[in-house]
Amino acid sequence: MSLVMNPDKNARLADQLVSDLERRVLSGELPPGSRFPTEKAVVDSTGVSRTVVREAFARMSAKGLLVSRRGSGAYVAESARYQAFQITRDELGEVDDVHRLFEMRTPLEAEMAGLAAARRDRQDLDAMSSAINALIEAPDVDAAVAADTAFHVAIARATRNDYIVRFTEFLGVRLVPPRTLYLRNSDDMPREEYIRAIADDHEAIFAAISKRDPEASRAAARAHMQKSMERHEQIRDAFDAAGAANVSG
Numbered sequence: 001m002s003l004v005m006n007p008d009k010n011a012r013l014a015d016q017l018v019s020d021l022e023r024r025v026l027s028g029e030l031p032p033g034s035r036f037p038t039e040k041a042v043v044d045s046t047g048v049s050r051t052v053v054r055e056a057f058a059r060m061s062a063k064g065l066l067v068s069r070r071g072s073g074a075y076v077a078e079s080a081r082y083q084a085f086q087i088t089r090d091e092l093g094e095v096d097d098v099h100r101l102f103e104m105r106t107p108l109e110a111e112m113a114g115l116a117a118a119r120r121d122r123q124d125l126d127a128m129s130s131a132i133n134a135l136i137e138a139p140d141v142d143a144a145v146a147a148d149t150a151f152h153v154a155i156a157r158a159t160r161n162d163y164i165v166r167f168t169e170f171l172g173v174r175l176v177p178p179r180t181l182y183l184r185n186s187d188d189m190p191r192e193e194y195i196r197a198i199a200d201d202h203e204a205i206f207a208a209i210s211k212r213d214p215e216a217s218r219a220a221a222r223a224h225m226q227k228s229m230e231r232h233e234q235i236r237d238a239f240d241a242a243g244a245a246n247v248s249g
Helices: 005-026 040-045 048-064 093-118 122-137 141-158 161-184 191-210 215-249
Strands: 066-069 073-076
Touching: 005 122, 040 048, 048 066, 048 122, 093 141, 093 161, 093 191, 093 215, 122 141, 122 191, 141 161, 191 215
Parallel strands: none
Antiparallel strands: 066 073
């Protein structure tokens, strides 16, 4: 009798194993240069199949966290301690997760706007203005999300700091999935109203940056982040109320 494998189950198990191994590496439990547990040891300790372990090891290698040495085994990469900060899409599945991300973004966005006000040029202002217009005129959710992200990236570029640009682009991508979900499904806050509220915030930031007023720019950016958190709170409350109504009905 042949054994029927479940690819989806194996993939989920590999995801869990990679998450655990990555945590152990990045926390220092498995320091750079140390030997990885053998396939057999992982199989014995977790109960998963060798297929799952090999898939997890392959992913760890692709992430640059594991290196294989012929005849010696697998080791934690020496560069593992320098791996980039990451936020996966799976970590942004709940409104509370997005709320925490906004809290982290607030000081970054504020300082970014202040620097942009001091360093921006005409081209930067044109990019911000175009992004605002694209948001207002967006024909669908994906276009609105792209325009929203483009506005923040334009501010980042105006800082003349490549590290800020790269970090902002990274965070922007992570905000797309939950924001898309809410724009498509929130009946409590109509899509047009939601987009107009974001556009108003962007226009306030743009006006302050245009005037080369760093303090006003920081204040407008902080206000935008605070309002964004409040909007997500309203959406969560609306979803919770709808869920309770469905249960009682």
